[in-house]
Amino acid sequence: MIIEKLNEALEKKNSEEVRRPREKHKYYPSSASVRVDGKVEGACARKEYWQITLEPSSNPPAAKNLRIMASGKRAEEAENENAKAAGILVDEQTKFQHIIPPNGLRSHIVVSGALDGIYELDGKKVIVEWKSVYGDWSQTHILGVNKWGKPSTELPYPRIEHLLQSMLYLDHYKGEMDTLYLVYIDRGNGLMREFIITLNASGTAHISSGDDLGDTRFTVADIYARFIELDGYIQRKELPARDFNDSHFMCASFCPFRDRCKGGS
Ligand code: SF4
Numbered sequence: 001m002i003i004e005k006l007n008e009a010l011e012k013k014n015s016e017e018v019r020r021p022r023e024k025h026k027y028y029p030s031s032a033s034v035r036v037d038g039k040v041e042g043a044c045a046r047k048e049y050w051q052i053t054l055e056p057s058s059n060p061p062a063a064k065n066l067r068i069m070a071s072g073k074r075a076e077e078a079e080n081e082n083a084k085a086a087g088i089l090v091d092e093q094t095k096f097q098h099i100i101p102p103n104g105l106r107s108h109i110v111v112s113g114a115l116d117g118i119y120e121l122d123g124k125k126v127i128v129e130w131k132s133v134y135g136d137w138s139q140t141h142i143l144g145v146n147k148w149g150k151p152s153t154e155l156p157y158p159r160i161e162h163l164l165q166s167m168l169y170l171d172h173y174k175g176e177m178d179t180l181y182l183v184y185i186d187r188g189n190g191l192m193r194e195f196i197i198t199l200n201a202s203g204t205a206h207i208s209s210g211d212d213l214g215d216t217r218f219t220v221a222d223i224y225a226r227f228i229e230l231d232g233y234i235q236r237k238e239l240p241a242r243d244f245n246d247s248h249f250m251c252a253s254f255c256p257f258r259d260r261c262k263g264g265s
Pocket of ligand 1 (some may be wrong): 044046047217240243244245250251255256257258261262
């Protein structure tokens with residue numbers, strides 16, 4: 001009885017938040033994506049379009065998933081408290097706003113959000129982005145540890161959407177803060193891994209985490225190009241084509257529009 005009532009309240013609160021109108025030409029860093037060799041990585045433009053135009057969700061997240069997300073947020077916030085105790089926290093929830101300048105008939109575009117933290121390491125300020133994960137896939141592919149607790153055979157690598165967000169921050173703070181620590185925490189077992197990310201002069205990102213993981217195949221300019229593409233769809237009121245097929249993890253499990261998208265409406 002109590003659980004039912006709590007679930008109802010949680011799901012209602014979430015649906016009201018999702019349906020809050022957004023300012024024109026304004027996007028979140030988490031909406032970043034790129035097109036590499038014709039394939040989209042990061043956020044799906046169609047999902048973003050439906051979210052921004054306040055289309056009702058066909059598959060709203062269940063209370064269970066909302067709780068998982070909320071516990072992840074709390075785990076991330078707790079780490080800033082630890083950073084404060086360690087004497088390295090400079091700022092947290094620092095407002096971030098990057099303007100993509102207007103061009104021709106196109107208006108300016110604003111990418112707006114907040115940095116999780118700014119820390120000071122060896123006398124230098126660095127950007128810190130916290131991400132919490134859980135489950136076998138994340139443990140093996142992101143944290144680099146197999147189910148027996150040994151290093152996995154594949155090199156660990158950050159999620160592309162988190163990398164894109166990190167590149168936006170690094171580009172904005174170029175010359176002021178040139179290193180970003182993308183730190184993952186597994187909320188099931190407390191394992192952690194940090195990726196150190198910098199931008200190259202060409203706009204690609206360099207990633208390391210113990211091992212040198214090389215450069216990205218995409219640039220910051222590629223990310224801005226996709227924000228411009230998404231803004232174009234919104235202004236023309238034109239539904240973007242699907243970026244992913246049904247086997248993609250977003251379409252299979254997480255997207256709040258997956259049934260609507262399948263129906264092709
Ligand atoms: S179901 Fe997949 S392709 Fe369709 S909107 Fe969602 S993420 Fe995009």
